[in-house]
Amino acid sequence: MAKTILILGACGQIGTELTLALRDLHGSESVVASDIREGDAGLMDSGPFEILDATNADAMEEVVVHYGVDEIYLMAAMLSATAEKFPDRAWNLNMNTLFNVLKLAKEKKISRVFWPSSIAVFGSTTPKENTPQATVMEPSTVYGISKQSGERWCAYYHRKFGVDVRSLRYPGLISWKTQPGGGTTDYAVEIFHEALRSGSYTCFLGPNTRLPMMYMDDAIRATIELMRADGDSLGVRSSYNLNAMSFSPAELAGAIRREIPSFEIAYEPDFRQDIADSWPSSIDDSQARSDWGWRPEYDLEKTTSAMLRELRALQG
Ligand code: SER
Numbered sequence: 001m002a003k004t005i006l007i008l009g010a011c012g013q014i015g016t017e018l019t020l021a022l023r024d025l026h027g028s029e030s031v032v033a034s035d036i037r038e039g040d041a042g043l044m045d046s047g048p049f050e051i052l053d054a055t056n057a058d059a060m061e062e063v064v065v066h067y068g069v070d071e072i073y074l075m076a077a078m079l080s081a082t083a084e085k086f087p088d089r090a091w092n093l094n095m096n097t098l099f100n101v102l103k104l105a106k107e108k109k110i111s112r113v114f115w116p117s118s119i120a121v122f123g124s125t126t127p128k129e130n131t132p133q134a135t136v137m138e139p140s141t142v143y144g145i146s147k148q149s150g151e152r153w154c155a156y157y158h159r160k161f162g163v164d165v166r167s168l169r170y171p172g173l174i175s176w177k178t179q180p181g182g183g184t185t186d187y188a189v190e191i192f193h194e195a196l197r198s199g200s201y202t203c204f205l206g207p208n209t210r211l212p213m214m215y216m217d218d219a220i221r222a223t224i225e226l227m228r229a230d231g232d233s234l235g236v237r238s239s240y241n242l243n244a245m246s247f248s249p250a251e252l253a254g255a256i257r258r259e260i261p262s263f264e265i266a267y268e269p270d271f272r273q274d275i276a277d278s279w280p281s282s283i284d285d286s287q288a289r290s291d292w293g294w295r296p297e298y299d300l301e302k303t304t305s306a307m308l309r310e311l312r313a314l315q316g
Pocket of ligand 1: 119145172182184
């Protein structure tokens with residue numbers, strides 16, 4: 001029997017594209033999308049959808065039993081900038097949803113879990129360049145603390161109860177189908193929309209703030225490849241470092257200017273600057289490469305062309 005997959009947070013930036021990609025791979029009926037709100041038509045019309053609050057364990061179990069779900073991708077989360085404003089809600093959402101899913105796996109009601117972590121698990125005492133897989137981790141944000149704790153719980157549930165949980169530390173993700181919301185790396189998406197709409201952008205990070213970034217196609221492929229990998233080859237059950245490229249706002253503006261020479265950027269750093277300053281500039285993902293063969297495809301130039309092409313096509 002084909003396996004049934006449940007996506008929690010399917011209407012978000014990653015969830016939208018992950019749902020569509022998994023439906024292409026496994027067939028629409030095998031992939032149940034869920035969120036606390038409805039998403040765009042492309043997602044809603046392409047297969048089963050449930051309104052589901054992932055903090056509600058009973059409601060989640062009902063959906064799992066009803067559809068015979070055996071794999072869950074938990075994409076519901078509050079990102080770094082919003083979490084600084086609502087620490088209690090962020091902790092509640094980011095942790096309780098994870099416990100709900102890990103518990104279902106511990107009780108063998110599902111067989112495999114994907115849970116996203118982030119570069120936010122690192123802090124200002126972490127080596128900033130080529131940040132290793134295992135290193136000092138003293139996150140200073142609410143979001144980072146929740147992801148760091150989540151990683152420890154994933155490793156614990158794997159070791160103690162044999163739960164097959166897999167995870168990636170996503171860098172900032174750049175996508176055109178669905179915008180991110182409430183993250184520190186969101187500028188790298190907003191800038192493309194503004195470049196096409198008004199020809200200029202005021203960035204909330206300073207010009208030289210280099211952060212690890214990834215085009216969404218690479219992130220989706222990484223997620224699916226990790227979930228299909230042989231479990232015995234996975235030496236990391238907390239979360240894998242994942243790398244594609246690093247750039248600063250000034251470097252991204254330069255790449256956009258190669259296609260839109262009149263594009264202008266200004267800088268007005270806000271509270272998100274401190275968050276960005278506490279994160280790595282570049283990531284060493286050699287363990288992901290050796291354990292399950294990870295290779296990124298999109299660099300800054302390829303990402304910039306793809307974003308401008310896709311957003312122009314959307315505008316018609
Ligand atoms: N992109 C996320 C954020 O900025 C990091 O995981 O919050």
